[in-house]
Amino acid sequence: xxxxxxxxxxxxxxxxxxxxxxxxxxxxxxxxxxxxxxxxxxxxxxxxxxxxxxxxxxxxxxxxxxxxxxxxxxxxxxxxxxxxxxxxxxxxxxxxxxxxxxxxxxxxxxxxxxxxxxxxxxxxxxxxxxxxxxxxxxxxxxxxxxxxxxxxxxxxxxxxxxxxxxxxxxxxxxxxxxxxxxxxxxxxxxxxxxxxxxxxxxxxxxxxxxxxxxxxxxxxxxxxxxxxxxxxxxxxxxxxxxxxxxxxxxxxxxxxxxxxxxxxxxxxxxxxxxxxxxxxxxxxxxxxxxxxxxxxxxxxxxxxxxxxxxxxxxxxxxxxxxxxxxxxxxxxxxxxxxxxxxxxxxxxxxxxxxxxxxxxxxxxxxxxxxxxxxxxxxxxxxxxxxxxxxxxxxxxxxxxxxxxxxxxxxxxxxxxxxxxxxxxxxxxxxxxxxxxxxxxxxxxxxxxxxxxxxxxxxxxxxxxxxxxxxxxxxxxxxxxxxxxxxxxxxxxxxxxxxxxxxxxxxxxxxxxxxxxxxxxxxxxxxxxxxxxxxxxxxxxxxxxxxxxx
Amino acid sequence: xxxxxxxxxxxxxxxxxxxxxxxxxxxxxxxxxxxxxxxxxxxxxxxxxxxxxxxxxxxxxxxxxxxxxxxxxxxxxxxxxxxxxxxxxxxxxxxxxxxxxxxxxxxxxxxxxxxxxxxxxxxxxxxxxxxx
Numbered sequence: 001x002x003x004x005x006x007x008x009x010x011x012x013x014x015x016x017x018x019x020x021x022x023x024x025x026x027x028x029x030x031x032x033x034x035x036x037x038x039x040x041x042x043x044x045x046x047x048x049x050x051x052x053x054x055x056x057x058x059x060x061x062x063x064x065x066x067x068x069x070x071x072x073x074x075x076x077x078x079x080x081x082x083x084x085x086x087x088x089x090x091x092x093x094x095x096x097x098x099x100x101x102x103x104x105x106x107x108x109x110x111x112x113x114x115x116x117x118x119x120x121x122x123x124x125x126x127x128x129x130x131x132x133x134x135x136x137x138x139x140x141x142x143x144x145x146x147x148x149x150x151x152x153x154x155x156x157x158x159x160x161x162x163x164x165x166x167x168x169x170x171x172x173x174x175x176x177x178x179x180x181x182x183x184x185x186x187x188x189x190x191x192x193x194x195x196x197x198x199x200x201x202x203x204x205x206x207x208x209x210x211x212x213x214x215x216x217x218x219x220x221x222x223x224x225x226x227x228x229x230x231x232x233x234x235x236x237x238x239x240x241x242x243x244x245x246x247x248x249x250x251x252x253x254x255x256x257x258x259x260x261x262x263x264x265x266x267x268x269x270x271x272x273x274x275x276x277x278x279x280x281x282x283x284x285x286x287x288x289x290x291x292x293x294x295x296x297x298x299x300x301x302x303x304x305x306x307x308x309x310x311x312x313x314x315x316x317x318x319x320x321x322x323x324x325x326x327x328x329x330x331x332x333x334x335x336x337x338x339x340x341x342x343x344x345x346x347x348x349x350x351x352x353x354x355x356x357x358x359x360x361x362x363x364x365x366x367x368x369x370x371x372x373x374x375x376x377x378x379x380x381x382x383x384x385x386x387x388x389x390x391x392x393x394x395x396x397x398x399x400x401x402x403x404x405x406x407x408x409x410x411x412x413x414x415x416x417x418x419x420x421x422x423x424x425x426x427x428x429x430x431x432x433x434x435x436x437x438x439x440x441x442x443x444x445x446x447x448x449x450x451x452x453x454x455x456x457x458x459x460x461x462x463x464x465x466x467x468x469x470x471x472x473x474x475x476x477x478x479x480x481x482x483x484x485x486x487x488x489x490x491x492x493x494x495x496x497x498x499x500x501x502x503x504x505x506x507x508x509x510x511x512x513x514x515x516x517x518x519x520x521x522x523x524x525x526x527x528x529x530x531x532x533x534x535x536x537x538x539x540x541x542x543x544x545x546x547x548x549x
Numbered sequence: 550x551x552x553x554x555x556x557x558x559x560x561x562x563x564x565x566x567x568x569x570x571x572x573x574x575x576x577x578x579x580x581x582x583x584x585x586x587x588x589x590x591x592x593x594x595x596x597x598x599x600x601x602x603x604x605x606x607x608x609x610x611x612x613x614x615x616x617x618x619x620x621x622x623x624x625x626x627x628x629x630x631x632x633x634x635x636x637x638x639x640x641x642x643x644x645x646x647x648x649x650x651x652x653x654x655x656x657x658x659x660x661x662x663x664x665x666x667x668x669x670x671x672x673x674x675x676x677x678x679x680x681x
Contacts, residue, residue, distance in 0.1 A: 069615050076618030085636040090619040094626050106615035136640030199637035331602035336610045355612050
C-alpha cells in the first residue's frame with residue numbers, strides 16, 4: 001500500500017507538471033490522496049478544489065544604469081568599457097587610506113535629468129550613506145549610496161507594447177518608480193576555478209550608477225521587457241546612459257512572486273544575471289511558472305536569489321547568501337548633504353556657478369522624449385499609433401523612413417507599410433539592425449516610385465524587394481528589366497491573354513454571367529499566372545468584366 | 550547603569566558582520582563597557598531635535614568637474630599587493646563562508662589574533678576614558 005501511494009503521488013506530480021504546461025492560466029490544487037485499505041479497488045481518491053485558484057505573477061524591477069560620464073562618481077579616473085586591468089583606478093577607487101570622495105557634477109546632472117524625464121520629484125536635499133558588505137571587488141568594504149534620502153522619488157514610466165490577437169493593438173501601461181539614487185559601482189571579479197582564486201579588476205570600481213527602483217506593478221515578462229525597452233530608449237535619448245545591456249551599462253534584476261489577485265503578495269525571489277531584454281522576459285515568465293508549479297504541488301516558495309541560465313532558459317538558485325544580509329547602513333561622514341537648486345533665483349549669493357546644479361536649466365535642456373516623438377510622427381505623417389510605435393522602437397528606423405519620404409512622392413501612409421512590414425520583417429528574420437539593411441532608403445524610394453507610376457504591380461514590387469535584398473547593389477530598374485517584371489499595360493496583349501483564359505474556362509464564364517462575381521477573382525488569378533504577375537490588375541478586371549457581361 | 554548582557558548568538562552575528570573576533574572574556578567585557586558608556590547619551594533630552602549625522606551639515610558639498618585627472622597608475626597600485634597575476638589583484642575564490650561558532654572556537658584557541666584584537670580594544674577603552 002505504501003508503494004502504491006508513493007507511485008500515486010509521483011503520478012500526480014507528473015500530471016500537475018504536464019497540466020501546468022498545457023494550461024498555464026488555469027490552476028488547481030490536489031488536496032489529498034487517500035488510499036483506503038478497506039476498499040476492494042486500490043484506486044487513490046482525488047479531491048480537487050472546486051473553485052480554481054488564479055495565480056498571477058507580480059514583477060518588480062531594480063535597474064542599475066551606468067552613468068554616461070567621463071569620470072567616476074567620486075574620483076577623477078576615466079570611465080571606459082575596455083582598458084588594461086586596473087589602469088583606470090585612482091588611490092580613492094582602490095580605497096587607500098587618506099583618500100576622500102569628491103562628487104562629480106555631471107553625475108548629479110545626469111541623475112536630475114533622468115528623474116525629470118521619469119516624472120519624479122527631485123529632493124532639494126539628498127544624503128549619502130555607506131552600505132557595508134564584504135566582497136573582494138569592493139575594496140572599501142562598503143558602497144557609497146543614497147538609502148535614506150535619494151536624489152529623486154515618486155516618478156512613473158509610461159510604456160506600451162503591441163498586443164491583441166494580431167499583435168497590432170497598442171497597449172499602454174504605467175509602472176511607478178519608487179526612487180532614483182546615486183551609487184558607486186563595484187569592480188569586476190574573474191573567477192579562476194582551476195587555481196581556486198579570483199582575479200580582481202578595479203577599473204569599474206567607483207563608476208557612477210543610477211539605481212531606479214520600480215514598484216511591483218508588472219505581471220509578466222512581456223510587460224517588464226516593454227518597460228525596460230522604453231527606459232533604455234529614454235536613457236539613450238537623454239544621453240545619461242548608453243543602455244547597452246550586453247556591455248553591462250544597464251543591469252536589471254527582477255523580483256518575482258505569485259499570488260491570487262486581492263490576496264497579499266507571495267514570497268518573492270530575486271532573479272539576476274539577465275543580459276538582454278529578451279532573456280528578461282524569458283527569465284520572468286519561467287520563474288512565474290516555476291513558482292505556480294511549486295504552489296500547485298502544495299509546496300512553499302523559498303525566498304532566495306536565483307540566476308538565469310540562458311542556455312536552458314531556467315532560473316537556478318545562486319550560492320546561498322547566508323540568510324538576510326545586514327548592511328549596517330550609516331551616514332557617509334565625509335560628504336555633506338547634496339543640495340540642488342530649483343532655479344537661478346534661489347541660488348545663495350556669491351556662489352560659484354560650476355558648484356551648483358540648477359534643476360530649471362536641466363529641465364529646459366531636455367531633448368524630445370520617445371513618447372513625444374511618437375505622437376509627433378502620428379500628427380505629421382498621419383500614421384497609426386502602432387506604426388509610430390514600431391518606427392520609434394527600432395533604432396534608426398525613423399531616419400530611414402524620412403529619407404525614403406524625401407525621395408518619393410508617395411504618401412507617408414502608403415510608404416509606412418513597406419518600412420514597418422517588408423523592411424522590418426526582413427531585418428528581423430536575419431537579426432539585423434536598420435543600419436545593416438542591404439536596401440538603402442533611396443533604393444526603396446525608387447522601387448516605390450516605379451510602383452506608384454504604374455510600372456509594376458504591388459505583388460511584383462514585393463518580388464523586386466526580395467531580389468534587391470538578396471543582391472544588394474542591384475537597382476529596382478535592373479531587376480525589373482532582368483526578370484521582365486514590368487507591368488503589362490499593353491491592352492491588346494492583355495485582351496488576348498484574357499480571351500485565352502476565358503475560352504479555356506467556359507464554366508467559370510457562365511458562373512459569372514449567372515451572378516457569381518467571386519469566380520472573377522479566380523480568372524484574374526489565372527491571367528496573372530499567365531503574365532507572371534505583371535498584368536495591371538485594375539485593367540484585367542475591367543477587361544474580364546467587359547467580356548463576361 | 551544596568552549591566553549589559555550580550556547573548557552568544559548576537560556575538561556570533563556581530564563577528565560575522567564585522568569580521569572581528571572579540572569573544573574572549575576580555576573582549577566581551579570591553580564591548581559591554583563601551584555600550585554602558587554610550588548609554589550615557591540617553592541622559593540628554595533630545596525630543597524635537599533633528600539628529601545630526603555629520604558635522605559637515607552646514608558646509609556646501611564640493612562638486613568636481615567631469616574631467617580626467619587621475620588613474621593610469623596600475624603598477625604603483627599592484628605593488629601594494631603581495632599576490633598579483635598579470636595586472637590583476639588576487640583574492641580567494643568568492644566569499645569563504647565563516648565557520649560556525651563551535652568550529653571557530655577551536656580555531657581561535659590556537660590563534661594569536663585574540664591578543665592583537667584585545668590590545669586594540671584596551672587602547673580604545675583608554676581613549677574613551679580620557680574623553681570623560
